[in-house]
Amino acid sequence: MDWQALWLSVKLSCFTVLFLIPLAILVGRGLAYYQFRGKSWLEALILVPLVLPPTVIGYYLLVGLGNQSVIGHYVEQIFGQQLVFQFSGLVIASILVNIPFAVQPIQRAYETIPIDIRDAAACCGMSRLRIFIKVELPMVWPGVLTALVLCFSHVLGEFGVVLMLGGNIAGETKTISIAIYDSVQAFDFDSAGMMSLVLLVFAVSALALTTSMSRRLGGHNGTSQR
Secondary structure, three states, rough: HHHHHHHHHHHHHHHHHHHHHHHHHHHHHHHHHOOOOHHHHHHHHHHHHOOHHHHHHHHHHHHHHOOOOEEEHHHHHOOOOOOOOHHHHHHHHHHHHHHHHHHHHHHHHHHHOOOOHHHEEEEEEEOOOHHHHHHHHHHHHHHHHHHHHHHHHHHHOOOOOHHHHHOOOOOOOOOOOHHHHHHHOOOOOOHHHHHHHHHHHHHHHHHHHHHHHHHHHHHHHHHHHH
């Protein structure tokens, strides 16, 4: 087991969900409640990472965040370091790649909230912010939980984008998926099997726990509404 690579993967997953989930809540809410010109194109753009090969996404990120790009150039000038082959670049890449895994469950959860509930809360004198915090968030919690687990698990096993943008730098960009690849290349199938088993057990356990909690929370919300 490459513990350093595992820790780096967990760290990357934590940073990704920390920045992505709040953004996904706002985007998912907006897509669920508002109709505007170009909405279908925006939804299609959000879903692009689901159909594009990870290496293609990694290539565009490498070009878009590299030293020769406008973004990469200014980041290096301001912060004194580049984004490619750095952990910070992996965080940005992971956020972009996992947008559909975060937005879709939350958007679907918001779409299940009856408009009458929000109208009733407004008639009771609640502000929009209080409705958002006290009414909406508790009702969409199963969707938020699903998004969090899906994103965390997906980042933990991400390979193509990580390899294209971050390379294979121990302690900086070498995640557990890269460590598995290295072990196979070195014919160390025992290590590769152990690390793969860890990811498999985590993925199955996380999804089972999410499904169970979503059912309980969904049932609880349904009972409260009745």
